[in-house]
Amino acid sequence: MFDVIAFDADDTLWHNESIFTMTQNKFREMLSSHGPEVVEQTLSSTQIKNLKHFGYGVKGFILSMIETSIELTNGDVSGNEIQQILDFGREMLAAPIELLPHVREVVEELSQNYHLWLITKGDLIDQETKIARSGLADYFSNVEIVSDKTIVTYTKILTQHRIEPVRFIMIGNSMRSDIVPLVQIGAHAVHIPYSSTWEHEQDHPHVDSDHYSELQHIGLLPNLILEKG
Numbered sequence: 001m002f003d004v005i006a007f008d009a010d011d012t013l014w015h016n017e018s019i020f021t022m023t024q025n026k027f028r029e030m031l032s033s034h035g036p037e038v039v040e041q042t043l044s045s046t047q048i049k050n051l052k053h054f055g056y057g058v059k060g061f062i063l064s065m066i067e068t069s070i071e072l073t074n075g076d077v078s079g080n081e082i083q084q085i086l087d088f089g090r091e092m093l094a095a096p097i098e099l100l101p102h103v104r105e106v107v108e109e110l111s112q113n114y115h116l117w118l119i120t121k122g123d124l125i126d127q128e129t130k131i132a133r134s135g136l137a138d139y140f141s142n143v144e145i146v147s148d149k150t151i152v153t154y155t156k157i158l159t160q161h162r163i164e165p166v167r168f169i170m171i172g173n174s175m176r177s178d179i180v181p182l183v184q185i186g187a188h189a190v191h192i193p194y195s196s197t198w199e200h201e202q203d204h205p206h207v208d209s210d211h212y213s214e215l216q217h218i219g220l221l222p223n224l225i226l227e228k229g
C-alpha cells in the first residue's frame, strides 16, 4: 500500500522540545527580576515574529533570546549576559541525542520492507549532525531538511520523487507540520503526540479523515502499517 514511510525527527524519533524547555528555564532565571511569565511571553512572541526571518531551529532561538533580553532590559543587557545566552545555545547544539522508546526497533523493522524517509525542519548543520549522531542515518534512503512543512513543501518533494500521495505516509508529533498538510494533499498521516509540544505547532485546523490516525507511541506503528496495508 505504501511506497514510502516518512518520519519527522524532532520529538518523533528523539527528544528535542525538552532541550528547548530546559534552556527557557535557564533564560527565565537569568532575567528573573522581570517575572517568569513576562519573560516567557516576550520570548514566545519574539520567536513567532522571527520565524519568517530566521526559520526554525536553535540559531533563530538564540537570536530571539538575545532580542528578548534587550527588550526587557531596555537595552541594558550586559555583554556577559549575552555570552551566557550564546553558551545556552552551544549547549543545545551539543546536547546528546536521546532516542524515544521503541524508535530503534521500529525503524529497523520497517526498513526491511519499506523505503524510509526523514523529513525535518530546522537549521541545516544542526539537523545533519543530529541525524548522524542518532545512529539511524543508514535506515533512511532519503533525508529532506526543509525550512517549513507546508502543502507546497510536501507536494514538491513527492512530485520530485514521483510518489503518489495516496501511497505515502508521514509519521510525526506535530499536527500542524506533520499531519494536516499531508491529509490535505491526499496522503496518509499518523500523529504520535509528544509529552510537550510548542504551542505554535498546536495551532492547526481540525482533521477528519480516514487517512489520519493517532498512536500513543511509535511501538504501535508496525501493526498499524500492517492493518492499513
Ligand SMILES: [Mg+2]
Pocket: 008, 009, 010, 011, 012, 172, 173, 174
Ligand atoms: Mg517534531
